[in-house]
Amino acid sequence: MRPLDARSGQCGRGELQAGCGMEEDNIEGELLLVQAELHDIQGQIKALLDRQEELSERESQLKAMLEASRDAITDVPLGAPKDWSGSFSWDSQADDIRFNIFGISSYRPNQREIINAIMSGRDVLVIMAAGGGKSLCYQLPAVLHDGITLVVSPLLSLIQDQVMGLAALGIPAYMLASITTKEVEKFVYKALEKGEGELKILYVTPEKISKSKRFMSKLEKCHHAGRLSLIAIDEAHCCSQWGHDFRPDYKNLGILKVQFPSVPVIALTATATNKVQMDLIEMLHIPRCVKFVSTINRPNLFYKPPPDVHVAATTSDWNDEIPPVMGEMREESEEVGKAVIDEIANFISESYPNNESGIVYCFSRKECEQVAKELCERGILADYYHADMDVIAREKVHMRWSKSKSQVAFGMGINKPDVRFVIHHSLSKSMETYYQESGRAGRDGLPSECVLYYRPGDVPRQSSMVFYENCGLQNLYDIVRYCQSKRSCRRGAFFRHFGEVAQDCNGMCDNCTSSIELKDIDATHHTKIIVSLLHDMQLNDQRATLLQLKEEFQHTAYATNAYVALGPLWKPALEGSRPVKLSIAFNSQDRGSGSKRSKHNQMNSLEAKLDDLRRQLSSNNGAIFPHAVLSTQQISLLNRQKPTTVAELEKLIGKVKTEKYGTPIIELMRLHVDSEILGGKTCAAKRQKKDKEDVVCLESSEEDV
Numbered sequence: 039m040r041p042l043d044a045r046s047g048q049c050g051r052g053e054l055q056a057g058c059g060m061e062e063d064n065i066e067g068e069l070l071l072v073q074a075e076l077h078d079i080q081g082q083i084k085a086l087l088d089r090q091e092e093l094s095e096r097e098s099q100l101k102a103m104l105e106a107s108r109d110a111i112t113d114v115p116l117g118a119p120k121d122w123s124g125s126f127s128w129d130s131q132a133d134d135i136r137f138n139i140f141g142i143s144s145y146r147p148n149q150r151e152i153i154n155a156i157m158s159g160r161d162v163l164v165i166m167a168a169g170g171g172k173s174l175c176y177q178l179p180a181v182l183h184d185g186i187t188l189v190v191s192p193l194l195s196l197i198q199d200q201v202m203g204l205a206a207l208g209i210p211a212y213m214l215a216s217i218t219t220k221e222v223e224k225f226v227y228k229a230l231e232k233g234e235g236e237l238k239i240l241y242v243t244p245e246k247i248s249k250s251k252r253f254m255s256k257l258e259k260c261h262h263a264g265r266l267s268l269i270a271i272d273e274a275h276c277c278s279q280w281g282h283d284f285r286p287d288y289k290n291l292g293i294l295k296v297q298f299p300s301v302p303v304i305a306l307t308a309t310a311t312n313k314v315q316m317d318l319i320e321m322l323h324i325p326r327c328v329k330f331v332s333t334i335n336r337p338n339l340f341y342k343p344p345p346d347v348h349v350a351a352t353t354s355d356w357n358d359e360i361p362p363v364m365g366e367m368r369e370e371s372e373e374v375g376k377a378v379i380d381e382i383a384n385f386i387s388e389s390y391p392n393n394e395s396g397i398v399y400c401f402s403r404k405e406c407e408q409v410a411k412e413l414c415e416r417g418i419l420a421d422y423y424h425a426d427m428d429v430i431a432r433e434k435v436h437m438r439w440s441k442s443k444s445q446v447a448f449g450m451g452i453n454k455p456d457v458r459f460v461i462h463h464s465l466s467k468s469m470e471t472y473y474q475e476s477g478r479a480g481r482d483g484l485p486s487e488c489v490l491y492y493r494p495g496d497v498p499r500q501s502s503m504v505f506y507e508n509c510g511l512q513n514l515y516d517i518v519r520y521c522q523s524k525r526s527c528r529r530g531a532f533f534r535h536f537g538e539v540a541q542d543c544n545g546m547c548d549n550c551t552s553s554i555e556l557k558d559i560d561a562t563h564h565t566k567i568i569v570s571l572l573h574d575m576q577l578n579d580q581r582a583t584l585l586q587l588k589e590e591f592q593h594t595a596y597a598t599n600a601y602v603a604l605g606p607l608w609k610p611a612l613e614g615s616r617p618v619k620l621s622i623a624f625n626s627q628d629r630g631s632g633s634k635r636s637k638h639n640q641m642n643s644l645e646a647k648l649d650d651l652r653r654q655l656s657s658n659n660g661a662i663f664p665h666a667v668l669s670t671q672q673i674s675l676l677n678r679q680k681p682t683t684v685a686e687l688e689k690l691i692g693k694v695k696t697e698k699y700g701t702p703i704i705e706l707m708r709l710h711v712d713s714e715i716l717g718g719k720t721c722a723a724k725r726q727k728k729d730k731e732d733v734v735c736l737e738s739s740e741e742d743v
């Protein structure tokens with residue numbers, strides 16, 4: 039640092055004129071240096087202050103973690119078993135609950151191990167694909183334990199869905215939320231405080247933990263009496279600012295481990311990069327947790343864009359820091375909007391003529407309402423669902439859709455296992471969001487489709503929203519690249535994003551099956567024109583949005599507008615020294631489309647009868663969903679095995695369901711088997727007759743058709 043000349047610091051204008059010996063140029067030169075140095079120092083001070091703040095925050099986090107882990111050490115023996123797939127004293131009881139209460143015939147990968155770690159008193163972090171079966175990992179230990187399990191979940195719709203599902207299985211589950219009646223609230227508080235009444239699983243939103251002192255004091259009493267057996271934090275990625283769906287109230291959930299150090303915590307999510315995982319462990323104060331990471335792959339999902347999206351833009355050396363080219367830049371007219379809806383309506387009615395369920399995600403609540411209305415006008419039974427609606431209206435939509443009385447719902451985030459398609463009417467804000475939302479399809483493991491309608495015009499709408507989030511733009515550009523890609527496997531993009539070793543796509547994405555041929559055309563000259571135009575506009579202090587590229591500006595006090603600006607490569611692009619290529623698809627033929635796949639999935643007559651029966655039983659039982667009576671897998675199991683006695687049925691669907699629904703199911707099975715035998719005899723008789731005529735009558739059950 040150059041010391042400030044004391045004389046020049048005092049040198050006034052009069053002295054200058056009196057000739058203090060310095061040229062005006064020198065003074066200006068030094069002034070610039072001084073100003074630069076001051077600027078530099080201000081920068082350093084700001085950086086130091088920021089660092090001080092960071093360190094103070096970290097200091098308090100570390101203190102809390104240390105406290106929590108010291109407390110935990112006293113409760114969990116260090117020699118706790120590591121082979122979570124081994125034998126445990128609760129094995130047979132757990133198997134009994136799995137099969138006879140949950141009606142699940144075998145565990146999926148990692149479920150048993152997770153349950154064993156939880157039952158051994160360990161904290162657990164679970165990363166498991168959407169629809170992978172995370173709920174069972176805490177619901178089964180909840181039933182196995184004597185006390186109460188607290189579950190924190192972010193969405194009311196998810197909570198309602200889970201509570202209803204558990205009630206259908208005869209498990210006493212309740213929720214405390216804005217819609218809880220006073221009566222239920224009283225019951226829950228009594229159960230927490232005094233251990234009265236039957237309460238096994240209690241669902242709350244994170245706000246309850248951070249905002250309700252009354253609730254926390256009841257929970258404290260429950261813990262004190264030794265009745266709080268497990269804490270589950272579902273959709274745990276909401277804790278992390280680096281996650282795609284940060285919820286400020288989730289940030290405070292670390293208090294649970296601090297306050298109840300002896301109670302095991304299980305945090306579950308489908309989407310967590312390594313960075314998010316580390317963040318979760320820190321924030322929830324579970325440094326010694328056992329981590330179970332399962333593959334993110336959903337092999338039954340077919341990922342594809344709508345049929346007419348062919349434009350992709352690439353250059354050989356654009357990297358992740360530089361925004362992707364936004365494809366065609368056009369203003370979305372009303373016709374374009376209508377054309378998209380026409381396409382969606384055609385897609386649904388052609389691919390899913392039997393009212394198979396689906397979800398459509400839209401950019402905004404208003405758009406949800408609009409698109410739902412337009413789909414209805416085109417004959418699709420569509421309902422919308424969003425947070426602005428009142429509770430009763432939401433509940434109605436939830437019920438209609440869950441009972442398959444409407445085909446399409448908008449923005450739903452609930453557990454309906456037989457969702458056959460998820461359509462994104464507009465771009466998601468990140469790969470994580472897209473993975474999670476599209477993951478609502480095919481949770482029953484059967485083939486399902488995920489269609490993403492990408493239009494370049496969606497980008498500025500999203501960018502002006504995510505601009506303020508941590509890595510918001512970077513996340514957005516990742517998904518834009520995904521949409522534009524016409525070459526690489528869609529599944530591969532997910533593996534790369536979540537840092538997992540790639541697996542075979544098995545032809546389950548458009549890029550792996552389509553025969554579209556891509557031709558690289560040289561767009562260097564066009565790029566030069568656009569960059570030069572932008573450069574001129576910038577020199578004249580003018581700005582253009584991505585959609586316009588023409589002189590039309592909007593400044594409002596209510597919205598953030600996204601403008602196009604020159605990026606770091608503008609100079610070489612302007613000079614034409616950096617080649618720019620556009621990949622254009624010029625021929626399109628699908629070799630194997632997901633919609634064709636989904637048609638393999640149509641039911642035969644027995645399955646259809648069982649499907650009707652489960653709907654009928656669910657409506658007789660009020661608040662129970664058809665899939666809670668019989669899952670789609672159970673229907674296909676019954677179709678294969680054709681049980682006709684209680685004992686046979688019990689082996690397939692467990693005791694609880696057999697007791698509740700066994701009589702009508704067996705009645706239906708017997709009728710079907712009898713009619714098959716009769717049909718067989720008739721056919722055999724016909725065959726005998728026709729044999730004489732030298733004509734073969736092939737015996738065919740409908741399953742073979």
Ligand SMILES: Nc1ncnc2c1ncn2[C@@H]1O[C@H](COP(=O)(O)OP(=O)(O)OP(=O)(O)O)[C@@H](O)[C@H]1O
Binds near residue numbers: 143145166477482
């Ligand atoms: N072992 C199993 N065998 C068969 N079905 C199972 C098994 N475990 C869970 N399921 C079923 O799989 C479906 C999805 O389970 P669940 O809701 O727990 O998924 P999830 O992992 O929580 O997904 P998301 O991340 O989308 O919330 C449910 O219908 C559930 O009953």
Ligand SMILES: [Mg+2]
Binds near residue numbers: 172173272
């Ligand atoms: Mg879940």
